[in-house]
Amino acid sequence: MTDFTAKPDVRPANPNFSSGPCSKRPGWSLDGLSDAPLGRSHRAKPGKAKLAEAIELTRKVLQVPEDYRIGIVPASDTGAVEMALWSMLGARGVDMLAWESFGAGWVTDVVKQLKLDNARVLQAPYGELPDLAEVNFSNDVVFTWNGTTSGVRVPNGDWIPADREGLTICDATSAAFAQDLAFDKLDVVTFSWQKVLGGEAAHGVLILSPRAVERLESYTPAWPLPKIFRLTKGGKLIEGIFRGETINTPSMLCVEDYLDALKWSDDIGGLDGLRARADANLAVLADWVAQTGWVDFLASDPATRSNTSICLKVVDAEIQSLATDQQAAFAKAIVGALDAEGVAYDIGAYRDAPSGLRIWAGATVETSDLKALTTWLDWAFAAEKSKLAQAA
Template sequence: MNTAAMPGRKPGNPCFSSGPCAKRPGWTVDALADAALGRSHRSKLGKAKLGEVLDRTRTLLGVPADYRIGIVPASDTGAVEMAMWSLLGARPASMLAWESFGEGWVTDVIKQLKLDARIVKAPYGELPDLTTVDWDTDVVFTWNGTTSGVRVPNGDVIPANREGLTICDATSAAFAQALPWDKLDVVTFSWQKALGGEAAHGVLILSPRAVERLETYTPAWPLPKLFRMTKGGKLNEGIFKGETINTPSMLAVEDCLDALKWAESLPETLADRSDRNLAALTAWADRTPWVDFLAKDPAVRSNTSVCFRIVDPAVANAPEAEQAAFAKALAAKLEKEGVALDIGSYRDAPPGLRIWAGGTVETADLEALTEWLDWAFATTDKPVAQAAE
């Protein structure tokens, strides 16, 4: 094994997981002291806190006044499922997939809802040609591929006069990337990503066009209680005023409020912080011969879930199982040193590393991490080349 000197500094926070993500800088459990514990979420206090989350979310994200925002069960997954099961089937659908979560939505629509949807795919690290998408169909897609490090660069390709609805899973994009609200009819995300919040709660945002669909269309399949957003053919407005379908964790609600207030106090946006973090990782990758972005095109690289592949020939030319073992060993070495936690690539993604660079992460911590990445690469045994037969 090669030897190399350990770097002299460590990241102040070793949490680089892509979800749940790092808490905001300076967070302690004392931030939750005012949580409405032991109180009903339907009490005056409970409703006020839930309503405050919605109001602060609208302001920070710049959500139009006529869009509804609701807190729903089961994280971003629950929000996406609510949208698909409630809205799809009224017209033809298109499913876009370039990473594992997009693939999951394809599976649900084709195998569970049994819709004859058009599927548009691209391999990990790439976007499909979005100009080939029929936007007069209902289109389901992820804005930022959490498992691939690929994002939609902007909404220019989406026509303003589209006939279909755009249903956008924005869970690793919200608060970190500009979302063109006039081009999006449904947007979903969870607090556990860019806000560094706690899991289990999702956010569902509906445009007036999406609301109209809900009030004029009844799906052919039964809807479980958790998915029902209408009563008597009209939108259940209570859901979008903080009256959640099921009981939320008021501890998680308080944590979200803390993150939102912190974001409001910053002299820059969370997107600015994410962009600066991506720039730091890009500078390292540009000068480091053993690593490269999974996303080849800089225009579509994520500034939150940054995915790398190992391109050193000793690793890249090895069988995929050995590539995966090397990447896993590298990540384990860093975890053992308390330098980086949970930076292995997603289980369905190509072997490599995935580093969260959202706004709750400090740039200095990422810069320190890159020194340790170089150390770990230099000191981890590479695959042994196979002799030619």
């Protein structure tokens, strides 16, 4: 019989399992960023060339259609989503889908900040999806592809009709580069490169379909737009944004780091290679959960389980019998024990989510590290439960 109170012999080589910023790619080093044009204007030829290269490599690796625009924008994924919401909504009704913290945040923006009285909210608790059959596509639709804080993703794009009347605005920040985004069903796609590719923070990516561009050029919202949100001038799209002429000053060091991750992605097979790595990582954790009695996925349906932000809950009967705050304290104790051992950093559940664990399993994480982590998770659970028994 395995003694889970004994510390495992094998440690993860890389203990970084944070859900954002995520782990750097295997083999990453600062030396790989030596070609960054530091101390130069981002509007000079070298800077513009780097930004244009980042856009084109994004298109290649992420398999973005040629007639979609790709822009690098300020303020991470949040900035990219806000630009879309404030610039495009209000032309028609809007369905807001929310099943975790970030989706709920977009609901707050639309209902309480933009104050749209034609907004319809479809919600589901953590671990589940709203009824996608209830979505009204004569409205605009805003949703997250992958719920970063719940580990629940939409299964595919089949629920979105090709002949929709409204726009689909998709926050894809923890899905891009790990899951198949149905671009033919998506009009606005946003992400931040510190998620799946482990880039440095503060930059967002905004991808627009021709339908989204048409909305921008034909519709003027009733509210004023800050400069940082403006995508049009004189009723026309500001095309320079989508050639690398950014609205504000980007960090060329961060851009170089993104390029490094994109080139690595291309070398391992592009999107197919990235998704295969993330799927293999999910399989490791799924196999472990299937044979482990004390833990389960927060996502109730296997078809909607994320292969990046994997959220787990403690289901041990004795722990479940504790008060809610005691259950949360137990989960935090597991997280703290693994952090103290230096085998897993930043794996606690998101602050607004149910108590438990959140383990990043995207493509930059090695499968061998996740296999090693599972033995340490069992050790930490056994050690913390032993402490409870001693205190009783």
